[in-house]
Amino acid sequence: MSTTLEDRVILLLREQAGDYGTDGREALDSAATPAIAGGYGFWERLAERTGVLSRRWRKVYAREQKVTSDMLQALARLFPLYAFWLATGITDAVNGHVAPSTAQTFPERLHADSTESTAYFRASIELADRLFREGRVNVEDEGERLYAAERTRPLAHWHDSPLADAAYRLAGTQEYANLQDLWRRRETERLARRRRIAGEAHGGEGARDEAAKAAMAASRTPVLGVDARTAHQDDWDLFYVPVGRKAGGRRR
Structure with a gap:
């Protein structure tokens, strides 16, 4: 087993609460993800959207109780793009099944959601x-x-x-x-x-190689806010690409 259901629910709640390692408290939002604004009143707004009492969400967040079936169902229906990940711990990003930005995923790493x-x-x-x-x-x-x-x-x-x-x-x-x-x-x-x-919309292999070289150069000179371990990856890489290789296993 990798993560537990409780782990994944907490990671989702951290995203929505805006509690993801920054000074801001605004929840992430997109056309596909209905944000529940973080900060004051977050738990009450979550309760209103899910029909589950705020004190129960707080207890799950603090690991004082296990996630129950009604809580899981409420989250899966509110965030259907996360439902597959919530249940299994893995993603299927090509088909729109992703994880919150707060979650480390593997074997896929792509987090971009699909509005459609x-x-x-x-x-x-x-x-x-x-x-x-x-x-x-x-x-x-x-x-x-x-x-x-x-x-x-x-x-x-x-x-x-x-x-x-x-x-x-x-x-x-x-x-x-x-x-x-x-x-x-x-x-x-x-x-x-x-x-x-698949890299077919990146402007061709040449453009992708140039972008990779620039990212690699940036990784050798760390920039504030950039994770040097992943700087060589493209935002649309579905899989983890070891340094020195192209997507698909070919050498960079």
Whole structure:
């Protein structure tokens, strides 16, 4: 095991609280990450956004209690771009599954989020919730909720759950069409993202080599705020690149 679930939740909360080794207290924000401004009232705002009492978040942050399933679910739904990392401890950055900037990741190292992927994740979550609402499922009843979610195989073929009819009704709505449009936009962005990660959008190998040489020179003369150990890496390197090698294992 590498990190624990508690470790990862604390790292996410540190990012959102702005507690990441600087003098500032402003939370990180981007089109993909809804910031919960750090500083005074942070825990109360977090409680409002998640439906989990602020004192419980404080206890997890101080390692006075374990993360519970409702807390994990709340964070995964609020930050779907971090959900895969929260559950597994690894990232899948090409597909929009990244970690907070406060987290050291491995074997991938890329932290750049994907606005299109996160928009698709959020729209999917909303439609999944709507399916249960329009299927008139009492989500407070454990038995009814599970019955509504379960596919069965009585004979040779799988049968969809009792929500299949509601799913087809939703499939005819504008919101569902919008989701498919989001998926197409996500795939277009993902292709561009993959090309950028692969170095195809850096202006060619020559430009990448020149940038690498400049970074290496900078690493020999440390600059305030720069980590000399990683100065040779490009911001869009998906993997760790040992000094003296190009991405993909080729020599620099």
